[in-house]
Amino acid sequence: MHYDHDPKFPEGFLWGASSAAWQVEGATDADGRTPAIIDLNSQTKVPFADNSIAADHYHHAHEDVELMAECGFTSYRFSLAWPRIIPHSDGKVNEAGIAFYNELIDDLVAHNITPIVTLYHYDMPVWVDEELGGWKSRKTVDAFEHYARVCFERFGDRVKYWLAINEQNMQICYGDWLGVDKGCDDWFRDKWRVNHIMNLCHAKAVNACHELVPGGKIGPVPGMVPIYPFSSEPMDQIAAMNAEEFTEKIWNDTDAYGEYSTFLKNYWKNNDIDPGIEPGDEELMKSAKIDFIAVNCYRSNTARWAAANAAAQAQLMNKTGEKGKLIFPTVPGQYQLCYNPYVPYTDWDWEIDPVSMRYVMRYLWDHYHLPMVVTENGFGAHEHKDENGEVHDQYRIDFLRDTVYQLGLAIEDGVEIFGYNPWSFTDLLSTGNGIEKRYGLVYIDATDDELNEAKAAGVLPPMKRIKKDSFHWYSKLIKSNGAEWGCDMTSHAEPVDTAHAKED
Numbered sequence: 001m002h003y004d005h006d007p008k009f010p011e012g013f014l015w016g017a018s019s020a021a022w023q024v025e026g027a028t029d030a031d032g033r034t035p036a037i038i039d040l041n042s043q044t045k046v047p048f049a050d051n052s053i054a055a056d057h058y059h060h061a062h063e064d065v066e067l068m069a070e071c072g073f074t075s076y077r078f079s080l081a082w083p084r085i086i087p088h089s090d091g092k093v094n095e096a097g098i099a100f101y102n103e104l105i106d107d108l109v110a111h112n113i114t115p116i117v118t119l120y121h122y123d124m125p126v127w128v129d130e131e132l133g134g135w136k137s138r139k140t141v142d143a144f145e146h147y148a149r150v151c152f153e154r155f156g157d158r159v160k161y162w163l164a165i166n167e168q169n170m171q172i173c174y175g176d177w178l179g180v181d182k183g184c185d186d187w188f189r190d191k192w193r194v195n196h197i198m199n200l201c202h203a204k205a206v207n208a209c210h211e212l213v214p215g216g217k218i219g220p221v222p223g224m225v226p227i228y229p230f231s232s233e234p235m236d237q238i239a240a241m242n243a244e245e246f247t248e249k250i251w252n253d254t255d256a257y258g259e260y261s262t263f264l265k266n267y268w269k270n271n272d273i274d275p276g277i278e279p280g281d282e283e284l285m286k287s288a289k290i291d292f293i294a295v296n297c298y299r300s301n302t303a304r305w306a307a308a309n310a311a312a313q314a315q316l317m318n319k320t321g322e323k324g325k326l327i328f329p330t331v332p333g334q335y336q337l338c339y340n341p342y343v344p345y346t347d348w349d350w351e352i353d354p355v356s357m358r359y360v361m362r363y364l365w366d367h368y369h370l371p372m373v374v375t376e377n378g379f380g381a382h383e384h385k386d387e388n389g390e391v392h393d394q395y396r397i398d399f400l401r402d403t404v405y406q407l408g409l410a411i412e413d414g415v416e417i418f419g420y421n422p423w424s425f426t427d428l429l430s431t432g433n434g435i436e437k438r439y440g441l442v443y444i445d446a447t448d449d450e451l452n453e454a455k456a457a458g459v460l461p462p463m464k465r466i467k468k469d470s471f472h473w474y475s476k477l478i479k480s481n482g483a484e485w486g487c488d489m490t491s492h493a494e495p496v497d498t499a500h501a502k503e504d
Contacts, residue, residue, distance in 0.1 A: 299353055374421060400470065407420060
C-alpha cells in the first residue's frame, strides 16, 4: 500500500477497542444470570469451547481496564448481557448484574475511558424465546423496551453513547449461523417478520434513550461488507448493487429514514411476503431518530451476475480456519459472490482489504450524512506463544495500520468520524471457532481444550493476559492521536501476494 502523507485525526478522537458480553464475560451461570440463546448456539460448535468461560472478563474486569488505560484507551465499546440484568420473565432486575456493570463503567470513567454500550449483541434470554416466542413474537418488543429502560435508568448518568442492536442485517442474512432462525418454518419469509420486530425494538430503544438519558446519543450497528463488481461488465455492477441492497442497504435505509424503502416494499410484493406491519408500527419507526451510525467493517466482498436459471447456493462458512473452505452464495437473478483476485485472504477466507474501510465510510456518509464511529474491525488468526511466552502478530499490526490510514483518508475526504474501536481488546470467543480464532491486542493464555477441560472439572483456569506486539504498537498510535505509525509512512509497502486467491 502506498502512503504519501500522514492523515490527521481530530482532537478528542476516541481510540479504543471492542468486545461483546457473551464472547468475553464467561460466568454464564454466576450471580443470577440465566441462559441466553447464544449460549446454546455456542455449545453446538464442538470441539471448540463454548462461552461458559470465554475470556473470563467477569472475574478480570478491573485487570482488563487497567490494561486499557496502560494502552491509552479513550473509549471502550462493550455490550450488556440481557439475561444478566433481567434473568426471568417477571421483569425483576438482577441487582448483582447491575453491580457488575456499574463497577465496570465506574472503572472506565475513572480512567477517562468513554463507555460505548451495546444493548443487544445476540444474547436473547432463553426465557424470552420459550415464554414469549422470541423474535417471532411482538411480546418481545415490550420485554426489550423494559430491558432498555432499565439500562438507561441505571447507567445513563455515565454512559452517553448507546448502540441498539448489533448487526441486525447479519442476524437476518445469516440467521442459521447465529441461531436467530430458531423456530421459524420458512426462513425466506419468516425472516422479514423477525426483522420487523427487531425494528420495533430498535425504535423503542432509540426513543427511550432520548427520553431517559440526558445528552444521550444512540445509533444502529450495521455489519458493513462493501461489495465490488467482479468486472466492468454492466450486469456485474447490477449484481454488486443487488448484493449491497440485500445484505446492508435495506437496513441502513430503514434506520436512517425510519421507513422501509420502495425497493424493499416492491420485493415483498413481488414475492408475496407479509412482513407483519400493524397499525402504529410505521409511525413508531418514523419517530425514532438516530444520532450516529456505528460501523462494523472487517473486509469486502466481490459480486458477479447470477442468471435467473443459475443454481442457488447458500453461503457455507469456513468453520475450520483452513484456507479455501468457504463456499460463496449464489442468489439466482440477483448476484453471486466470488473470490477477488486483487486482495489476499485470511485463513478463514476473509478478504484482507483495508481500503474497504475508506470505501464504506464514504458510502455511508454520502447516503446518510450522519456522524460515525468504528465499533468493529480486526484480523482473526491462529496464534500461539513463542518459547519466550510472547506473541508476535506483525500481520495484525500491518492490517490495523493500513486500515487506520484509510480511515484517516476518509476523514480528509470530509467524512465525520469520531472514533475507532477495533475487534477486540482481549482474545475472546469467536462466533464459530472458540478461542482458536484470535483477534485481540491481548492474548488470553488458554486453548479450547483447556477451556473444555476446565468446564468439565468445574474450575476456572488462570486466564493470564499477555500483551501482544500489536498492543504496544497501538498504544503508540493512540498516544500520538494517530501520528506515530511505527513505520515510514512515505514508503511503499510490499506488493500484495494474491497467489492463493482464486477465481470462482
